[in-house]
Amino acid sequence: MKCSGGEIIIRLLEEQGIDKIAGIPGGANLPMYHALAKSDKIQHILARHEQGAGFIAQGIARTTGKAAVCFATSGPGVMNLLTAIADAKLDSIPLVAITGQIPSSLVGTDAFQEVDTCGLAIPITKHNFFVSSAKELFHILPEAFRVAEEGRPGPVIIDIPKDVQLEEIEIDIWPAKDRNNERSIDIYMNNDKAIASLEDIDQLAEMINGSKKPLLYIGGGILQSNSHKLLYDFAKKNSIPVASTLMGLGCFPSNDPLYLGMLGMHGAPYTNLILNETDLLIAFGVRFDDRATGKIAEFCPKASIIHVDIDPAELDKNKSTNFSLAADIRLVLDELILSIEENQREGWIKEITAIKEDYPFPMKKKEDAYHPLNLIKSIGSMVEDDTIITTDVGQHQMWVAQAYPFQKPRTLLTSGGLGTMGFGLPTAIGAALANPDKKVICVSGDGSILMNLQELATLADLNLNITIIILNNGVLGMVRQLQELFFQETYISTKFVTNPDFASIAKNFGIKGYDFKNNQEPEGTLQKILSLSEPCVINIPIDSSENVMPTVPPGAANHQMIGGKKYA
Amino acid sequence: MPRTTDVIIQLTVNNHPGVMSNITGLFTRRAFNLEGILCGRLEDTKTSKMYLLVNNDNRINQIIKQLEKLYDVLEVSICTNCDYEVFDNIHQLIQGK
Numbered sequence: 023m024k025c026s027g028g029e030i031i032i033r034l035l036e037e038q039g040i041d042k043i044a045g046i047p048g049g050a051n052l053p054m055y056h057a058l059a060k061s062d063k064i065q066h067i068l069a070r071h072e073q074g075a076g077f078i079a080q081g082i083a084r085t086t087g088k089a090a091v092c093f094a095t096s097g098p099g100v101m102n103l104l105t106a107i108a109d110a111k112l113d114s115i116p117l118v119a120i121t122g123q124i125p126s127s128l129v130g131t132d133a134f135q136e137v138d139t140c141g142l143a144i145p146i147t148k149h150n151f152f153v154s155s156a157k158e159l160f161h162i163l164p165e166a167f168r169v170a171e172e173g174r175p176g177p178v179i180i181d182i183p184k185d186v187q188l189e190e191i192e193i194d195i196w197p198a199k200d201r202n203n204e205r206s207i208d209i210y211m212n213n214d215k216a217i218a219s220l221e222d223i224d225q226l227a228e229m230i231n232g233s234k235k236p237l238l239y240i241g242g243g244i245l246q247s248n249s250h251k252l253l254y255d256f257a258k259k260n261s262i263p264v265a266s267t268l269m270g271l272g273c274f275p276s277n278d279p280l281y282l283g284m285l286g287m288h289g290a291p292y293t294n295l296i297l298n299e300t301d302l303l304i305a306f307g308v309r310f311d312d313r314a315t316g317k318i319a320e321f322c323p324k325a326s327i328i329h330v331d332i333d334p335a336e337l338d339k340n341k342s343t344n345f346s347l348a349a350d351i352r353l354v355l356d357e358l359i360l361s362i363e364e365n366q367r368e369g370w371i372k373e374i375t376a377i378k379e380d381y382p383f384p385m386k387k388k389e390d391a392y393h394p395l396n397l398i399k400s401i402g403s404m405v406e407d408d409t410i411i412t413t414d415v416g417q418h419q420m421w422v423a424q425a426y427p428f429q430k431p432r433t434l435l436t437s438g439g440l441g442t443m444g445f446g447l448p449t450a451i452g453a454a455l456a457n458p459d460k461k462v463i464c465v466s467g468d469g470s471i472l473m474n475l476q477e478l479a480t481l482a483d484l485n486l487n488i489t490i491i492i493l494n495n496g497v498l499g500m501v502r503q504l505q506e507l508f509f510q511e512t513y514i515s516t517k518f519v520t521n522p523d524f525a526s527i528a529k530n531f532g533i534k535g536y537d538f539k540n541n542q543e544p545e546g547t548l549q550k551i552l553s554l555s556e557p558c559v560i561n562i563p564i565d566s567s568e569n570v571m572p573t574v575p576p577g578a579a580n581h582q583m584i585g586g587k588k589y590a
Numbered sequence: 591m592p593r594t595t596d597v598i599i600q601l602t603v604n605n606h607p608g609v610m611s612n613i614t615g616l617f618t619r620r621a622f623n624l625e626g627i628l629c630g631r632l633e634d635t636k637t638s639k640m641y642l643l644v645n646n647d648n649r650i651n652q653i654i655k656q657l658e659k660l661y662d663v664l665e666v667s668i669c670t671n672c673d674y675e676v677f678d679n680i681h682q683l684i685q686g687k
Contacts, residue, residue: 140608144615149661152608169661335655 243307
């Protein structure tokens with residue numbers, strides 16, 4: 023049997039269980055697409071920009087936990103993909119990007135559409151592979167999936183010259199699937215390094231049982247390790263309050279009394295103040311990011327620190343710990359939950375309740391129906407709790423993080439690490455493709471949505487159940503806010519001179535569009551629109567002077583936040 | 591003889607194109623200082639040995655952990671019995687003395 027490189031790629035992807043690939047064809051990846059045309063197992067999603075394709079793959083990966091695939095051609099195709107790859111790296115999202123490269127004989131000659139893909143990939147991927155012959159594909163492709171999913175997940179680029187895609191090789195027997203490469207969300211269960219010893223567990227239990235005011239600081243590692251249920255039982259058993267990072271939202275039910283909400287730069291006043299009081303910070307699946315910790319030297323000043331993360335390089339990176347463990351949190355929790363005592367912690371809980379009452383989150387009056395926090399809260403009350411929310415980046419993103427009642431993991435998809443405007447729409451498309459039974463809502467702003475607006479065409483092609491809500495303030499709101507607060511109200515280049523009619527734009531893409539410009543009853547109309555299951559865009563005007571509060575000034579400690587009391 | 595100001599990190603790496611830029615790229619991206627590199631292929635293997643001369647500061651553990659994460663890096667250790675004069679000789683070569 024003769025097989026071309028392109029055919030081998032597609033068949034190996036089928037063997038990995040891939041059923042959707044987002045991408046754009048071009049000169050250097052045509053042979054792969056030629057082989058893809060013959061596949062009845064893989065659906066190709068034609069994006070309108072490679073960055074869109076990358077984020078569609080992210081939407082699939084972020085909701086399933088498994089590596090998703092995107093295709094791009096050489097040169098500009100690769101360049102356009104890079105932002106989505108870097109985004110996946112910073113949020114630890116498993117992605118396999120397969121890029122076409124110009125023929126090997128031309129590499130290094132500055133040929134048409136040539137860029138050094140592997141060179142560009144180095145700082146923004148977990149690893150990159152350059153394929154120099156078709157037979158290497160049998161090793162490299164499964165290996166790329168293993169690397170992307172194992173341990174701390176991340177993106178991998180496979181760069182394949184056109185001649186390798188065309189190369190025909192004789193295959194007597196198709197190589198058997200390597201059992202070690204069996205894909206599963208539990209893949210790192212087999213990783214010996216990820217297991218904690220009994221001594222480790224004993225020490226952890228001793229520290230927790232002995233502490234008076236423990237506090238859990240959780241992040242994306244909880245959802246990556248699929249340990250939210252265990253975490254819940256663990257926190258409940260020992261009555262440990264839980265503060266979450268942006269990436270961890272949804273891993274602990276937001277209506278639980280132990281839940282403290284999001285910590286850090288835009289956390290509630292009480293959350294950051296309670297962190298000041300804890301005597302034992304239990305950091306699970308987090309990386310002490312500056313947006314979460316504020317001035318690191320003053321973060322949790324009274325606490326001993328326990329840090330568990332699958333990536334050893336995160337331990338003691340930003341903050342020295344008293345005890346750290348490079349391990350899979352689920353395996354740790356599995357054991358640890360048996361060793362911790364049941365404890366009501368009445369004194370600590372009472373203290374927390376008092377701080378919560380004295381320093382509440384500054385919600386606006388309910389009557390102000392167009393206040394973004396109220397809008398987001400009411401959206402949360404209208405939809406099922408398995409609804410997937412994607413956001414773009416900026417004020418609306420923080421309002422979602424502050425006010426949306428997340429109950430389940432993987433229901434918030436947001437660009438946490440890189441903070442990529444334009445993330446929301448294509449990621450929503452990927453999420454909807456992977457979750458046809460769920461509603462997807464993309465909350466965006468009038469700045470962000472324009473950064474990948476072309477994907478409305480992809481959405482129209484696919485007719486998915488996605489509602490895009492544009493909180494429209496006519497400015498780059500988060501930057502405007504920074505200019506107001508920290509640059510003496512000197513506004514430059516944050517107010518848009520013109521503002522497009524988003525409802526009409528949607529209609530011209532073939533999608534329903536609504537404008538709330540003259541709508542006195544936004545809640546009622548929202549309810550009606552959200553009960554439908556078709557793609558649509560809703561433009562909601564909001565006040566451009568509205569700020570995300572509270573906020574921690576640059577370089578300040580979390581407890582020095584401003585704008586908490588004023589609004590209370 | 592180890593010195594207090596510098597440390598030599600010894601690496602065993604897969605010998606294929608791109609490994610060197612993966613390693614130097616890490617140093618650039620993480621803003622670690624890299625004072626010198628020595629590299630050579632191990633006979634009859636597909637691996638190479640690399641020696642990196644770096645400043646001995648409080649980031650050394652982080653550098654080692656980040657190096658260990660690189661796909662093509664097979665072994666990382668701090669070289670305790672390396673002859674630092676090797677790098678001194680190279681220094682002389684570079685300076686043309």
